[in-house]
Amino acid sequence: MSRTDDDTWDLASSVGMTATMVAAARALATGDDRRLIDDPFAGPLVRAVGIAFFTDLLDGRIDASALGDGGPERLRAMIAGMAMRTRFFDDHFTRAGESGITQAVILASGLDSRAYRLPWPPAAVVYEVDRPAVVEFKTATLAGLGARPAAQVRTVGVDLRGDWPAALRDAGFDPALPTAWLAEGLLIYLPPDAQDRLMETVTALSAPGSAVATEYVPGIVDFDADRAREITANLRERGLQLDMASLVYPGPRRPVMDYLGALGWQVSGTPDAELFADAGLPAPERGDDDPLGEIVYVRATR
Numbered sequence: 001m002s003r004t005d006d007d008t009w010d011l012a013s014s015v016g017m018t019a020t021m022v023a024a025a026r027a028l029a030t031g032d033d034r035r036l037i038d039d040p041f042a043g044p045l046v047r048a049v050g051i052a053f054f055t056d057l058l059d060g061r062i063d064a065s066a067l068g069d070g071g072p073e074r075l076r077a078m079i080a081g082m083a084m085r086t087r088f089f090d091d092h093f094t095r096a097g098e099s100g101i102t103q104a105v106i107l108a109s110g111l112d113s114r115a116y117r118l119p120w121p122p123a124a125v126v127y128e129v130d131r132p133a134v135v136e137f138k139t140a141t142l143a144g145l146g147a148r149p150a151a152q153v154r155t156v157g158v159d160l161r162g163d164w165p166a167a168l169r170d171a172g173f174d175p176a177l178p179t180a181w182l183a184e185g186l187l188i189y190l191p192p193d194a195q196d197r198l199m200e201t202v203t204a205l206s207a208p209g210s211a212v213a214t215e216y217v218p219g220i221v222d223f224d225a226d227r228a229r230e231i232t233a234n235l236r237e238r239g240l241q242l243d244m245a246s247l248v249y250p251g252p253r254r255p256v257m258d259y260l261g262a263l264g265w266q267v268s269g270t271p272d273a274e275l276f277a278d279a280g281l282p283a284p285e286r287g288d289d290d291p292l293g294e295i296v297y298v299r300a301t302r
Helices: 016-031 042-048 050-059 072-096 132-144 164-170 192-204 224-230 233-237 256-262 273-277
Strands: 102-108 125-130 152-157 177-184 210-217 264-271 296-301
Touching: 016 042, 016 050, 016 072, 042 132, 072 177, 072 210, 072 273, 072 296, 102 273, 125 164, 132 152, 152 164, 164 210, 192 256, 210 256, 256 264, 256 296, 264 273, 273 296
Parallel strands: 102 125, 102 177, 125 152, 177 210
Antiparallel strands: 210 296, 264 296
16 A cells, blocks of 8 residues: 555554564664674564564574575675664764764654663753654553663654654754754655655754764665565565555655755765675675665764
8 A cells, every 4th residue: 555645554564564674674683693783672672563574584484585586695685784774873873972962863763772772971862753652662662671761762752744843842852952863764755855844854953063864765766666566575475564665755856965965964975885894794786686776874964
């Protein structure tokens, strides 16, 4: 089912399921023998959502051939890719804290556990923005696990299509303070005009010294939905009812790096191949079974 302006979801349905998929990848990366990242909360959160495919994947009950050509090697490459993404955005917050920023906002926070596992500076406040059902589920699940946040966490239960800046302010956000923003894995799920509005709003709420991190996926412009469905057909046969092709918004859009630059940010982009090289890992191979292709990780400062 294609997206609509008023569609709804939770962590087990529609675009919300992608947050669970990402957390499952972080859990696999945490358990990987290469010790790529350490997210001890990813696995328990995925199990709490209860999607059988992902729990079976964590428990080794899913044949790697379900993920397409290449079998185990493709799975290892996908795990490494998620680890590189996680490390880049972890570093974004670490650098922000080292520069003196104590206010952070995670947009579409999903099952993100950074407020619980990163070394935040004293007095740090992390705002997690997502649909009410999502933030309530994660908060309750982590509390049930006995997890204690490493910063002050303020959840903001609001749809990003609504007046989230007002909800953010109501939660205590101060636009006069420098802010570290994160929009991870979000932009391809927004229509092009909504992507621009999001960056404009973030800019309007950002005091000098702020920083924002996100990613640019050039392949979204020429995204082949039919090919994507062919690639994921074997996943659906194994019970994963996640139609990525219906969740993204393909076609022309402003490159986020250029748009942030036009809004006055100082922008840098790091291709994922560079992150792999820096970690001593082989660069990802691009083939017909990778409909989105290269990812450029973006950090911008004011």
